[in-house]
Amino acid sequence: MVKKTDTGARADPLPVRRAATAYDVAKLAGVSQSAVSRAFTPGASVAPETRKRIITAAKELSYRPNLIARSLIKQRSGTIGVVISYLQNQFNPEVLESLSRALKAAGYNILLFTVDPHSADPVLEEVLQLQVEALVLGSTSLSSAVADECAIAGIPVVLFNRTSAVNSVSSVAGDNVAGSRRIAQFLAAGGHRRFGYIAGLENSSTNQEREAGYTTWLQQNRLSVSSRAVGNYTFQGAWDAMREICSQPERPDAVFCANDHMAIAALEVARSEFGLDVPGDLSIVGFDDVGAARWPSFSLTSFSQPVDVMVAETVRILLGLIGGETATREAITVPGHLIVRRSARLPPHGIERNGDVLVWCPSDPLVP
Amino acid sequence: MVKKTDTGARADPLPVRRAATAYDVAKLAGVSQSAVSRAFTPGASVAPETRKRIITAAKELSYRPNLIARSLIKQRSGTIGVVISYLQNQFNPEVLESLSRALKAAGYNILLFTVDPHSADPVLEEVLQLQVEALVLGSTSLSSAVADECAIAGIPVVLFNRTSAVNSVSSVAGDNVAGSRRIAQFLAAGGHRRFGYIAGLENSSTNQEREAGYTTWLQQNRLSVSSRAVGNYTFQGAWDAMREICSQPERPDAVFCANDHMAIAALEVARSEFGLDVPGDLSIVGFDDVGAARWPSFSLTSFSQPVDVMVAETVRILLGLIGGETATREAITVPGHLIVRRSARLPPHGIERNGDVLVWCPSDPLVP
């Protein structure tokens, strides 16, 4: 089984030497503890001479200020809680990485909570005790009650990629409605006639908005969704959903999946289990424009959610809420583009180059 | 641009009501602060009657114990630092999610640090101040000096998917040497004759071990690596590396990529840029067995690194180090399997079914 190599090295011979405190440094440097504190506080009043002596002493004891004690007195932890789930969906790691970068730049650290999409959320109780200065809820599966409770507890919350009508919490999301309308329009313009939809989590705002945008546009144009199945935003769920859709007598010639993660699963099923040619036999479109959508094997047509912009907005709101300046809640919608690749049949015109990618910008108004 | 919907809702009318403390609760419940503390400490001595009164008061004030204050007095933060980089490589999110689950089960929270693989690492200084109880270094690009410094600071460190010869820090990794030997053997048995290698970060232990295992076995069998390029573990890097390899006059008929993330890039290049059939014209093998390796489009033959086992070992070591019982450093090697799929030509025999997957278990001894 597991190979175990005992390197033989022993830990510190000194048994349990507690970490040095500011007092220890003070004693060594022959100053008061306050002086030590000031020596480590930029802009504080210390004679350059003493500061140097203190720094030397600190280095000798390998002293590091205890941020926990500092948090206690300063009443700010410098920490932001990020709740996210299902890192298998590439969109989430992308968000996490971007968020991490942006928050670090703003001087904050991240306390990470991954939640099981299926389980309840007793996470919250813990999070609140941890004195995070704010919370980013990036999981599609969290109940809105959570957000409410936080708002009551007085801790700033931003919903990421998720909105909430009932709560007065801030949110940042992509343009789900416009994007999915655009997708419907794109597919119709491409000559498709039988429209399928693979839904994400039914009670998530993203799914509701994307489905609404898609369905509504179709209806307004005397078209409709002929096949629908629920993928719950998971790979396996989408796999099964696609299998179900493709097994029906009247298979759709276009399937819009509520996100790229599911679209990839759908694409795999169509090809590997049904031997379909995409987009020859069937067009598939996703939402998010994750990294893998660009991989040639998928070359997925998708409506983009610009992660960096969304994250920037999130951080802006967060900082405003923490500072207490912005008391009003904002609901931000970040626009995206329909990135045209090869997983869906193309409409005869309206495709334009935009830097590296092709986007669809129909000249006709969005609503016919 | 960004659409902004002001929901009009205003924040708490009460301006800055500080969170309730144990004192507030005590006053309301007519007890001492100690009693409140005890009421929230399982197993402490409180009359059931008083406890109930305290809990009620606490609920009314929506009091939550301040974990920062608790950390200070208890001398333990309940937090573990996880340093990781490049979440685009699916292996990393998989690790992160598993680690998060395991640490939560052990009662710890995660302070997440994502580091830019290219930048230096001033991260450490911050991390140490944050009083994490231990550190998991999951980034291939961190200098070993970092680990050393932590060890000196007396904070337990476990290297994840990374070993270190010079330092006396613990580590958990897959079986890089055995795995890559096995891959070499597998490719040779499959009748390949021209062997390529796409390297990860040159100074990373994983790359060194994987390359050594591969190269050594080939040499011992009068074979050799005819093409080598460096992909630095990035998608783009592997892309360019594969392009370079495929452009050579004597293209290899088998390419081992130091991880799956790069193997996918290589596969995409081979197909989309060179029109090659995999495995008809060229076999590709990876390392890690990430989720995407199972996707039919790739169906990547890969040596597995069992994330959950590795994480379990990591947590076990961590807890031992934190408890102070285990003073010795351990270097754990978690065994894997060569998961056989369709991205590489098969040897005539030795393939066995193992649950859902095929693995290669040659009857011949590993070393000829």
Add this chain to the structure above:
DNA sequence: TGACCGATTGCAAACGAATGCATTGACACC
């Protein structure tokens, strides 16, 4: 020379909880 000023520095009180120790009361037992 004396008042005043600014830069340094130390003192001591926070921050919010945990906990050893002493105190209180109830109860049982002899």
Add this chain to the structure above:
DNA sequence: GGTGTCAATGCATTCGTTTGCAATCGGTCA
């Protein structure tokens, strides 16, 4: 009734900082 026991509770200290305030000191200016 006196004494011992035990549970319940409060007091006061502690964790490692920050920071307002006061004290000190050297020097400047009138």
